[in-house]
Amino acid sequence: MTTLFYIAGAVAIIATIMVVTRSQLVHALLYLVISLFAVAVVFFTLGAPFDAALEVIVYAGAIMMLFVFAVMLLDVRAQKPPRMPRSAWAGPVILIAVLLAELVYGITLHDHALAGGSVGPTQVSAALFGPYVLGVELASMLLLAALIGARHVAAEPTGAAAGEADAGTTGPEEAPEVPPAPEGVQG
Amino acid sequence: MATVSLNSGLILAAILFVIGFVGLITRRNLIVVLACIEIMLNAAGLAFVVAGARWGRADGQVMFLFVLAMAAAEVAVGLALAIRFRQALGRLDIDAADEMRG
Numbered sequence: 365m366t367t368l369f370y371i372a373g374a375v376a377i378i379a380t381i382m383v384v385t386r387s388q389l390v391h392a393l394l395y396l397v398i399s400l401f402a403v404a405v406v407f408f409t410l411g412a413p414f415d416a417a418l419e420v421i422v423y424a425g426a427i428m429m430l431f432v433f434a435v436m437l438l439d440v441r442a443q444k445p446p447r448m449p450r451s452a453w454a455g456p457v458i459l460i461a462v463l464l465a466e467l468v469y470g471i472t473l474h475d476h477a478l479a480g481g482s483v484g485p486t487q488v489s490a491a492l493f494g495p496y497v498l499g500v501e502l503a504s505m506l507l508l509a510a511l512i513g514a515r516h517v518a519a520e521p522t523g524a525a526a527g528e529a530d531a532g533t534t535g536p537e538e539a540p541e542v543p544p545a546p547e548g549v550q551g
Numbered sequence: 552m553a554t555v556s557l558n559s560g561l562i563l564a565a566i567l568f569v570i571g572f573v574g575l576i577t578r579r580n581l582i583v584v585l586a587c588i589e590i591m592l593n594a595a596g597l598a599f600v601v602a603g604a605r606w607g608r609a610d611g612q613v614m615f616l617f618v619l620a621m622a623a624a625e626v627a628v629g630l631a632l633a634i635r636f637r638q639a640l641g642r643l644d645i646d647a648a649d650e651m652r653g
Contacts, residue, residue: 369555373563380567380590384574389582396586403567403593410560410604415612419593422619427589427626434582434630438637453577464569468562476557479607491609492616499613503620510624518631 369409376402393431400424411482560601568594581636581643585629592622 379399386392400423407416492500571590578584596618603611633643640647 366555369559373559376563377566377570380570383583383586383590384570384578389580392583392586396590399567399590400593403597406560406563406597407600409555410600411607412600412604412612412615415596415600415615418616418619422623423589423593427623430626430630431582431586434633437634438582438643448577448579453573456576457573460569460572464565467565471558471561471565476605478554478557478560478601478604480554481607483603483607483609483612487609488612488616491613496613499617503617506624507620510627514627514631517628518634 365409369406372402372405372409375399376406389435393428393435396431397424397428400428410478411480413482414485414488557601557605560604561598564594564598564601567591567597579645581633581645582630584645585626585633588629589622589626592618592625596622 376399379395379402382395383392383399386395400419404416404419404424407413407419568591571587571594574587574590575584578587596615599611599614599618601611603609603614636648637643
């Protein structure tokens, strides 16, 4: 298990570095999927098989699917934004490296072994719907708010769309009270 | 069975978090910025799971579930904003939205 942990951790770190350094957006997203799979293996070796399964299903499945759909909708191939100049990010990166070194040093001051053993879905579910049931309710409300908010934000401002097409003014005040679309179709 | 030490897991979470943060400040593509936020949230969830495994309790995994729900909500709203961003400004460069000159 220890060997599996280190191998999967190394894969996760390498894949995440590739996410940050690839300039092709789709390549970066594919490396992100690899990184999430590697973290799922790490969860499994830590004795959290339920979270490993959810990592694959929700993160690598649902969330990455959203990313890929956004890439399809946006036609990102047309223009790639240029990289930020090195002078802009070298300073923050050096400072954050110093902080990371401090954090790693602080972590290594005291070491503990993990408890070992595996905490299965039964115990997780008992905790989730026992003492944490209020959090589950709040998470459901958060997801509902995100659903409605995403639908409202991404909705085409139908009244203004035709006007924008010929006027060409996608100014800062696009559709202040114009969009009458989002109220009837909330179902 | 030899188990992983607590330090290894926490250091892995810290390294992943910092890589995500570096990507957040060095990339200008809005989609990649959102992906880097996902990496950082995932690293935070990893730290929760490691801490839960330290005591052999389920609480860390429950916290990871909440992080997961929050990440899903965040990415839904974030990608909707990216679509509107592209429609309003014509590109995905986050420097296109510097009209407030922050």
